[in-house]
Amino acid sequence: MIAKTEFSTWEFLLDDEFMGRGLIWPKHLSGVFRGPWPSRQAGAVLAHARDLVATLRDFRNRLFHHEPAWKRYGVRSEADALQHLQEKIDKAESLLALIHPENLRLLQANGLLRDAHWASTAGEIRRFQHLAQVHKVNSLGKLAGLVDRSALENSVLEARVYRGKRWKFLLLPQ
Known part of the structure; x- marks a missing residue:
């Protein structure tokens, strides 16, 4: 009830x-x-x-x-x-x-x-709102930099990787 x-x-x-x-x-x-x-x-x-x-x-x-x-x-x-x-x-x-x-x-x-x-x-x-910057990742160094930034700013970042086709990822600090 x-x-x-x-x-x-x-x-x-x-x-x-x-x-x-x-x-x-x-x-x-x-x-x-x-x-x-x-x-x-x-x-x-x-x-x-x-x-x-x-x-x-x-x-x-x-x-x-x-x-x-x-x-x-x-x-x-x-x-x-x-x-x-x-x-x-x-x-x-x-x-x-x-x-x-x-x-x-x-x-x-x-x-x-x-x-x-x-x-x-x-x-x-x-x-x-799909207005956030999408970060293009073309190297492990760039990815590591985005991971550090996400953790430092305690924010979610969007990354795009091209490996034969386009992949989108969210980097979430925990």
Whole structure:
């Protein structure tokens, strides 16, 4: 039943109207949110969780409806858009850590958060727009230089190799 619940249900369930005597949150708040609390007051924790869920639900809806992820009031430049995307990732991390620190650790161990942060950089956005520079590799020295650059800049680089036919590769630092 929980897996079938819509995201909006969680936002509404986190409303402080469920915080009264004999209701769900006084008894279960510490079992649901097992990570570090931003406050000692249960009501403040519930409000914090609701704000995180509401923010992520709005963002999820924007993506689901194929609207630009970077759009919001006040975004006027590429830097604003990238900061907005990073803020959304930070909100997701905060919610996951509040639910249980192990959730966050698993995402970090599998590189998913690193990849989300990478995908929200100017270089990666240009690569997704097919505007990134493609580096022609015609020697092992050139390839080694690109590998070093990718690691040093912590960025994904596109390489093209001609060996009878054209091959395209991505260099990803780990």
